[in-house]
Amino acid sequence: MGLSHINQAGEANMVDVSEKAVTAREAKAEGFVKMQPETLKLIVEGKHHKGDVFSVARIAGIQGAKKCSDLIPLCHPLMLSKVQVDFDIDEANSQVRISSLCKLAGQTGVEMEALTAVSVAALTLFDMCKAVDPSMVLSDIRVLEKRGGKSGHWQN
Structure with missing residues (x-):
């Protein structure tokens, strides 16, 4: 299977989804922000x-x-029906886990939207806390799961 955003001439292009069926689609993603314990405490409290x-x-x-x-640049504008962003505190590792869920009924998936939310x-x-902790690390942003469309259910 080739790259979907490259045409036969090797040029970047937007994928034509006009012939795809409209189906319920969703994607979940996560990422982490590691910080100093004092920074995490400030936020949590x-x-x-x-x-x-x-x-x-x-x-x-x-x-x-x-x-x-x-x-x-090549993402389709989507009519999202749900975007959820949650935070889980991991005090033992001094980090925050950010998770997202994006849903819609449409012709293309929502993985990019879930990743962008995270x-x-x-x-x-980072922006809000950089003055007290410029050493924070953003990491492991990834898709956890997707549902819908021709490929059906996929889980990482």
């Missing part, structure tokens, strides 16, 4: 001087998913 870091990062992640086609939420956490 709501004592960060910039306010509720998780609420801002959640909204940023949702906005990121909605703007995915503006950021990634990425933008992670970048927002």
